[in-house]
Structure formats: structure tokens, C-alpha cells
Amino acid sequence: MGKARVGLAISDQDGILASPFETVPRPSTPHETAVLIGKAIDDYSFLEAYVGLPVSLAGTSTESTIDALRVAYAISEVCGLEVRLVDERLTTVSASANLRLAGKTTKNSRSVIDQEAAAIILEQALATEKNSGTQPGRALDDFERPQDEPAE
Secondary structure: OOOOEEEEEEEOOOOOOEEEEEEEEOOOOHHHHHHHHHHHOOOOOOOEEEEEEOOOOOOOOOHHHHHHHHHHHHHHHHHOOEEEEEEOOOHHHHHHHHHHHOOOOHHHHHHHHHHHHHHHHHHHHHHHHHHHOOOOOEEHHHOOOOOOOOOO
16 A cells, blocks of 8 residues: 555456456545545445555564554445455565566556556455465454554
């Protein structure tokens, strides 16, 4: 989940194929971000949402982890969805590589790189569920809710 944009991906009804869907701008608060996500997905019925959980390469929490948790809680509340968090390490790197292979430059792929990274996260989640029969990632309830950011 970026500071400027959030990429969205969706799967088919059977949960087999993940596809890039949309990029929404990242306003100043997690609640506003969740409202924009809600508007983007309003015409669809979803069972759950997967949010990328940015952690350091060592697997520890960072400021971005806390930010993603704030947005995940907001999505759960605003959109009424079960939210699960999936490790997103190296997904942007993979997304960039995929786009380069498709002949896109960094400059002309900024608008879709977040969607591509979201599709990779969703593909990993779908594959985990298919291969193990268990829900991928971790439930939002497994995390302590971070405090809201202090007002500036």
C-alpha cells in the first residue's frame, strides 16, 4: 500500500484468476482511503478483502505496517468486509519486473504498478488457499489496532 496510491485487484467468482482492477488515490486519512475503495468496489459483491502487509525484509513491523493496519481497519468498517493481511514483501519489485517484460517503462506504468502488485498479492492468497485449504494471511483481529495518527 503506497503513500500516494492504492492498487486494487479482483478475482473471478471461482477465485482462480486475479486481475488488476483500479488504482485509487491515497487521501490524508485511512477512513478517506477506505471510502474511495468502497466507491471503487460498490458495484461488486465481495466476501473478503486482502490487504498487503508491508514488513521489513527481516519480517518486522515498520511505519508502513502501522499505516496498512490503519487502512485495513478502516476498510473493514467502511466496506463491511472481513479483512485479511498478506505479506507483501517484494511484490512491487515483481510487479515492476512483470511490467518491464510487457514492454512498459517505469514512467508509463506508474498508474498500473500498484494494481499489478495488488494482483500479485491476490494471486498468492488464492494459491495459498487452493493449495492448503486454509485462509491465507492473517485475520485483522490477530493484530492490535494501531492508534490513529495524531492531528497535525
